[in-house]
Amino acid sequence: MIRFSLSCQNDHSFDGWFRNSEDFEKQQKRGLIACPDCGSVKVEKALMAPAVSTGRKRDKMALAMNAEQKKAMAALKALSEKMRENADYVGDKFAEEARKIHFGETDPRGIYGEATPEEARSLAEDGVEFMPIPVFPEDRN
Numbered sequence: 001m002i003r004f005s006l007s008c009q010n011d012h013s014f015d016g017w018f019r020n021s022e023d024f025e026k027q028q029k030r031g032l033i034a035c036p037d038c039g040s041v042k043v044e045k046a047l048m049a050p051a052v053s054t055g056r057k058r059d060k061m062a063l064a065m066n067a068e069q070k071k072a073m074a075a076l077k078a079l080s081e082k083m084r085e086n087a088d089y090v091g092d093k094f095a096e097e098a099r100k101i102h103f104g105e106t107d108p109r110g111i112y113g114e115a116t117p118e119e120a121r122s123l124a125e126d127g128v129e130f131m132p133i134p135v136f137p138e139d140r141n
Helices: 021-029 055-062 067-085 094-102 117-125
Strands: 002-008 013-018 043-045 088-091 111-113
Touching: 013 021, 088 094, 094 111, 094 117
Parallel strands: 088 111
Antiparallel strands: 002 013, 002 043
């Protein structure tokens, strides 16, 4: 994983974690990266100093969670897996399929997939109930 310092068109600064630079580029082109302050999807990498990680530092990071936090993380992962097991993956057609289910155009069922920030806002405005499913770093490896 690599952390990029990012900046939106309104000069808000924030960080984002990506598998690699190519992942950032793909998500940026699809409008999947949005500023947490204003929601703008016009996001660019900001100038940043490289961070060098050593094995020792990684060990400390792995130990940063206490037992209660690790238990909560395990429960969240289990819930995420159960949600995926009991739903149909619809990929980037999530917004379209969720709308069809909401308006009774297709049989109700659990679905999951990807949606752009704009699609998610539009679904919420239409009263479609949905929630993001967390993606854990190991899910992308």
